[in-house]
Each structure stands twice: as structure tokens, then as C-alpha cells.
Amino acid sequence: MLTKDRGICIRAVDYSETSQVVTFFARLSGKVGAIAKGSKRPKSAFDGPIEVLSSGDIVFTDTGKDKLATLTEYQPNSWRGGLRKNLFALDSALFAAELLNRLTHDCDPHLLLFDQFAQFLDDLDGQVTDGPRSGILVRLILFQLALLREVGLRPVLNACANCKRPFSADWREGYFSSAANGMVCRDCEMNFPDRLRLGLAAARCLANVRQMAEARETTLDEIEGVLVRHFTETLGQPPKMARHVQKRSR
Ligand SMILES: [Zn+2]
Secondary structure, eight states, X not given: OEEEEEEXXXXXXXXXXXXXXXXXXXXXXXXXXEEETTTTSTTOTTSSSOOTTOEEEEEEEOOOTTSOEEEEEEEEEEOOGGGGGOHXXXXXXXXXXXXXXXXXXXXXXXXXXXXXXXXXXXXXXXXOTTOOHHHHHHHHHXXXXXXXXXXXXXXXXXXXXXXXXXXXXXXXXXXXXXXXXXXXXXXXXXXXXXXXXXXXXXXXXXXXXXXGGGOOHHHHHHHHHHHHHHHHHHHTSOOTTHHHHSOTTO
């Protein structure tokens, strides 16, 4: 059976001299792994090798859950070439694609998440070559929070995940614990050995994400550090692209 959908390529590996195994995050079908036969030939049905982060209409033969589908058509309408002019934007997009691949299941559609991922890539693609690093970090953080929410792992951020005390201005600091799946207050932090301390500015931004856009770059780096640790705990290993988006001093 042939399935038509819109998809974003989130992974592509060489399969042979001429073919690739690709993973698409498709709008209606969810994550689809497929073999693209002959995709590396100059005159293939796919207009050359399929590039990660490109998107467009796909057609694939549905072979059932645990098998690779066969990609029969792909017409990319967006290559997102702007991403390749800004290394930090490209690394951030590849990191988001890796997390999306790791946290979603095959054939499990997430329409809202698809639209959010497409918007995230378009926003990064539109950044000028030397656009501010902080603008990219904000978008990456917001996408990571959206991803956690959409796959059912929404962390508690506006209150203590343990005692439920709401976050307020009188918190002088906050802590984040993967074991608690969210923020924990000063009275509860000692119960969570894995917790990381957060400065007040970072805790505030997480409790109210609308403040994220005005945050300083150091605050954003602190939040991203916490998220990378959280994804590492959630996945059981560090995501491969994580070190490319973190400041070296961390
Ligand atoms: Zn508490």
C-alpha cells in the first residue's frame, strides 16, 4: 500500500554505494524508517542524495511496523540552506532532530509536534549568518520543552514537583531534578541527589517561559545545560549532538 505524507528527514545513513536508509518524521504517519534505493545516483527519483533537515512530500510503501518502508518518491520543497551557513543553528537543528528521533516511536503521529518542528527549523533557517547565538538558544530550549510535553514527559516547572509549592519571587534559587521530573524547592532538594542548582534567573525563565526571550545568554546556557542533563537521564546516555550546543566551559 502506498502512503503519501509530508515529511522532514531527521536521519540519513548510507546503505550502499547508491542507496540510503532514511528516517522521516511525517506529519500524519509519525516516524517512518525507509530505504531510498538509488538515492545517491545523480539521476534518481529523489534528485540526488536525501539531506537531513530537508522536507517535502513523500510517498512510501507501508510494510508494517518493524520493517523498513520503501521510499518511492520524495520531492523536497525546502532544503533549509540557511542552516548550513550558521554552524550553531545547524548543530541546534541536528540536536533537535536527534532528540525527536530518540523520543518518538515508529508510526506514532504527533501532528502538533510536526508543525512545531517545522516552524523551529524555518525560524533557524531564517536567522542571518551571524545572527545572535541567544536567539537560536531560546528557540532550541522552547522546542525541547515542547518535545517533552508532546511525548508525555512534561516536566513540572512552575511549582515544586515534590511538595507542589508554586514558584514565586521569594524563591531565591531553584533546583531541577530528573528523578522528580521538574523543579524542586529548597526544602525538598535534599531528597533528590540528582538535582542541579539553578540561579534565580534560570528558574524564573523555566517557571514562566515567556521570559525566555529576554534572558541573558549565560542564563540560557545554564538552562540548556540542565536540559542536556535531563535528556541524558531520560535516554540513559548523552545525546550525540549535545556537546556541540553546550559552551565548552561547562
Ligand atoms: Zn518542595
